[in-house]
Amino acid sequence: MMMQTQSPSHELHTLSVHALSQALHAKQVSAVEVASHFLARSRAHANLGAYVALNEEATLAQARAADARIAQGQAGALEGVPIAHKDIFVTKDFVTTAGSRMLQNYQSPFDATVVSKLGTGVPGGAPGAGMVTLGKLNCDEFAMGSANENSAIAPVGHVTPQPVRNPWDTTRVPGGSSGGSACAVAAWLAPAATGTDTGGSIRQPAAFCGITGIKPTYGRASRYGMVAFASSLDQAGPMARSAQDCALLLSAMCGPDLNRDSTSLDVPAEDYSRTLNDSIEGLRIGVPKEFFGEGLAADVRTAIDAALKEYEKLGAKLVPITLPRTALSIPVYYIIAPAEASSNLSRFDGVKFGHRAKDYTDLADMYKKTRAEGFGDEVKRRIMIGTYVLSHGYYDAYYLQAQKIRRMIADDFQNAFKDCDLIAGPVAPTTAWKIGAHKDPLADYLADIFTLPGSLAGLPGMSVPVGFGAGGMPVGMQLLGNYLQEARLLNAAHRFQQATDWHARTPEGF
Ligand code: GLN
Numbered sequence: 001m002m003m004q005t006q007s008p009s010h011e012l013h014t015l016s017v018h019a020l021s022q023a024l025h026a027k028q029v030s031a032v033e034v035a036s037h038f039l040a041r042s043r044a045h046a047n048l049g050a051y052v053a054l055n056e057e058a059t060l061a062q063a064r065a066a067d068a069r070i071a072q073g074q075a076g077a078l079e080g081v082p083i084a085h086k087d088i089f090v091t092k093d094f095v096t097t098a099g100s101r102m103l104q105n106y107q108s109p110f111d112a113t114v115v116s117k118l119g120t121g122v123p124g125g126a127p128g129a130g131m132v133t134l135g136k137l138n139c140d141e142f143a144m145g146s147a148n149e150n151s152a153i154a155p156v157g158h159v160t161p162q163p164v165r166n167p168w169d170t171t172r173v174p175g176g177s178s179g180g181s182a183c184a185v186a187a188w189l190a191p192a193a194t195g196t197d198t199g200g201s202i203r204q205p206a207a208f209c210g211i212t213g214i215k216p217t218y219g220r221a222s223r224y225g226m227v228a229f230a231s232s233l234d235q236a237g238p239m240a241r242s243a244q245d246c247a248l249l250l251s252a253m254c255g256p257d258l259n260r261d262s263t264s265l266d267v268p269a270e271d272y273s274r275t276l277n278d279s280i281e282g283l284r285i286g287v288p289k290e291f292f293g294e295g296l297a298a299d300v301r302t303a304i305d306a307a308l309k310e311y312e313k314l315g316a317k318l319v320p321i322t323l324p325r326t327a328l329s330i331p332v333y334y335i336i337a338p339a340e341a342s343s344n345l346s347r348f349d350g351v352k353f354g355h356r357a358k359d360y361t362d363l364a365d366m367y368k369k370t371r372a373e374g375f376g377d378e379v380k381r382r383i384m385i386g387t388y389v390l391s392h393g394y395y396d397a398y399y400l401q402a403q404k405i406r407r408m409i410a411d412d413f414q415n416a417f418k419d420c421d422l423i424a425g426p427v428a429p430t431t432a433w434k435i436g437a438h439k440d441p442l443a444d445y446l447a448d449i450f451t452l453p454g455s456l457a458g459l460p461g462m463s464v465p466v467g468f469g470a471g472g473m474p475v476g477m478q479l480l481g482n483y484l485q486e487a488r489l490l491n492a493a494h495r496f497q498q499a500t501d502w503h504a505r506t507p508e509g510f
Pocket of ligand 1: 143144145146176177196197198199200201202229337448
């Protein structure tokens with residue numbers, strides 16, 4: 001191999017959010033330089049299909065504004081550091097599609113709260129972190145999926161929809177639904193990205209692409225401006241290359257938004273960086289036996305077992321626990337999430353915004369044709385299931401039963417947390433599968449088994465890289481905490497990342 005001397009700007013993409021922020025504050029590099037560098041990389045690696053929208057002019061204008069604030073000594077916590085957003089967050093500088101033909105070319109008049117908080121701040125509120133938006137990232141249509149194979153949008157550099165590719169093996173999926181986010185961060189096309197997690201969509205793609213991601217407690221980050229999938233489950237969170245970076249991002253994203261999100265928690269934002277280095281001596285880590293059963297692939301199990309041993313070396317104690325209703329989380333989730341989706345998606349009727357069918361005879365025909373053309377197969381499947389379980393005569397048998405079991409699943413966690421501080425297990429039963437391998441949607445649903453229980457309970461959860469399985473594919477370990485225990489999760493993940501270098505490994509060719 002030829003040795004190359006690289007100018008500092010060639011290495012900008014290898015810097016963490018933390019390091020970029022320091023370099024920007026110290027004026028060693030400008031926000032415009034950093035943004036231009038990532039934009040060039042994003043275009044050069046368009047084959048991965050990570051980005052669905054770039055708007056160079058808007059990004060550079062944001063970067064110039066960040067540079068001006070740095071020059072004036074008014075820099076926000078992450079001033080000038082670039083970030084890319086899952087295309088489920090509405091943005092006024094970029095189109096927002098939610099991966100759907102229904103919203104192709106949709107232009108939002110406002111930014112989602114999370115986008116504002118990471119950017120220049122919520123209008124009329126406190127200044128934001130000052131991050132610069134690089135663009136929008138591919139995702140499954142309305143965040144429904146586990147492989148990012150359900151997007152109806154052609155990525156940047158392509159004319160037809162393409163699967164997002166896993167940078168570790170481009171014949172494999174990056175996970176979903178935040179597949180573009182995981183891909184972009186793993187391939188160094190963005191130092192960090194936002195994701196959303198309804199049933200695992202931050203944790204699972206983070207695991208599949210070997211990066212770190214955290215879904216906070218339900219209600220911790222505002223849902224305002226997140227295109228709704230299942231409102232009682234949807235939650236935003238950061239995806240980055242370390243727990244340290246996730247801590248910085250999550251601190252900026254969270255906090256009450258009571259006037260705009262009725263389920264926003266009235267709990268002040270925290271500085272998660274403060275406790276990152278705390279000792280984890282004596283930390284009790286619960287290991288649920290249901291997470292280590294038959295369906296778990298041997299290569300995933302080996303990596304998780306080794307990580308648990310590492311935690312013991314760091315002073316943690318492993319406690320066997322049980323989450324007896326783990327298997328029920330699949331039918332429960334796949335009743336509740338479609339039920340809420342069918343209600344949320346009723347707004348896409350061709351009248352107010354989004355796609356409208358060209359030829360129709362009357363209003364009912366317009367609704368029908370608009371929705372038939374606008375929604376993809378998976379979305380239609382969920383609307384049908386959701387409408388069915390909410391219909392008279394089936395509501396009690398399915399929806400109400402599911403709600404009851406949801407409560408019992410949450411109770412199981414509270415029982416478990418009597419004996420432990422955190423829970424650890426695999427994120428997914430396998431590593432990333434081949435693009436096109438899951439012919440039956442049920443195969444995708446079953447793969448969500450370990451992420452759904454925490455989602456149904458509304459608990460914070462994260463994915464931490466812990467090794468590689470067959471074919472060199474990354475394995476992610478899931479850490480779940482009790483309500484509002486994000487600081488503890490990030491602390492445990494950070495200590496692990498200080499003792500290991502799994503999170504620092506990168507795929508070849510990027
Ligand atoms: N895979 C799950 C689903 O398809 C979860 C998706 C998500 O978290 N957005 O619904």
